[in-house]
Amino acid sequence: MSILVIAEHDNAVLKAATLNTITAASQLGGDIAILVAGHQCGAVAQAAAQVVGVKKVLVADAPHYANQLAENVAALVVSLAGGYSHILAPATAAGKNTLPRVAALLDVAQVSDVIKIDSVNTFVRPIYAGNVLATVQSQDSVKVMTVRGTAFPAAATTGSPASIEAVAPVADAGLSSFVGQQLTQSDRPELTAARIIISGGRGMGNGDNFKLLEDVADKLSAAVGASRAAVDAGFVPNDYQVGQTGKVVAPDLYIAVGISGAIQHLAGMKDSKVIVAINKDEEAPIFQVADYGLVADLFVAVPELSRELDQLKAAG
């Protein structure tokens, strides 16, 4: 058995989701190779080589891999696929974009969003927005799967360096090109990697009021998220969204502020270790999953929370 993991990166940094995927690969057993497809991505290859469990790093360095265009990356993965029993990618925007293309070209099914590995061919995945879990068995010779990062711990990055091999790029398919991007600039941790998240919902009223959450977030080194209602209302950009159609998170502490707790949102955060809900409506469904519920006006409670955190800090 040998496993190919597709690295998620931005040509400079190996993204954390890759480490969770490598843990899933380790649970399958067998040799793990990791593919870094990018442009001038040597630093990523070096980082990938340090991940515990990785036996070999394959690097395809070419300008047409710089932006992870699915048409090009999929063709590359297919050219390398021979001999691998499993091909894994993180269930991120990039992984979800590319991997089904790989599966179709190999004429095999894809198993999406794997959250548990039962055996080399049997996996558990959420369906119906996580309201139901399906255990599925693959009949295909190659198992192509995306892995939900929150379901597996991150692999350590303290391994003895694996070998790094250059692989030949496949010619640019010429079907697509990168035009530009508008990424949200923030000094706070990424949602999917944060230990603490504070999220706001429709109850925040407007985008300016998210400053209240940002203030608390900075004191806790937390990420700021939002419900779909808050995103749809235009309070914050779409990449803040936690939920079935946004990001799925499982931090140590999730603080839901002014969020009613629609199924859609719960699907994205219910695996958090500790959930706090602050909402003035004591009937809000969010309280049914919260470990600690505070029925209060958020515009009073959140500034108070901020002051309490200051006191805590002052007291050491």
Place this chain on the structure above:
Amino acid sequence: MKILVAVKRVVDYNVKVRAKADGSGVETANVKMSMNPFDEIAIEEAVRLQEAGKAKEIVAVSLGVAACQDTIRTALAMGADRGILVETDAELQPLAVAKLLKVVVEKEQPDLIILGKQAIDDDANQTGQMLAALLGWSQGTFASKVEIGDGAINVTREVDGGLETVAIKLPAVVTSDLRLNEPRFVKLPNIMKAKKKPLAVLKPAELGVDIAPRLITLKVQEPPKRQAGIKVDTVAILVDKLRNEAHVI
């Protein structure tokens, strides 16, 4: 330009689904069925392109049981010109759907195919990408904006860190994300008109496609329920609990 839109009949998004007691699947008897919400967005986008004079004809395709005709009629009422149902009672997985759609596409020769980014039943998020791969076409997935140019389209995509724009050559596959548009409400006269629009029915065997499932579902069950915790009266108590009981701050 001719646009083909794929629409799926799924359990309505307001229904709280339950696993069957024997774990063989999800209870779908006497459950309200609707068009997959992402597919409504896909149809809406096609209709808007037609209204803007960018598209000539819109063909709505569904695959599945005979009742999928209702889903196609909804698409026709929203503005699609005609429908095609690939009718089967067999379980269809994304790869099989992509293969069936490929044959339909080869017959219909559309310039653009729009699909929902994922169906809210199996949450697979695969069919559009697979179809693009099988056709050797470009793809613009998770689209929040589509701008038609000359021989190519610019697709703004929702990615993890924000938005990204790619230029993809036509013919192309686009999959819709939530913020692409807000689907219109269907008006009664349009529902009446939709009944008269053409709807062809095909069988998978006629299309010569192997639709055998590649994944066997061994078990379907509900995840363990999270227990509700306690209510606290003040922020001070909350902070104390988080610090000294839960040890998370």
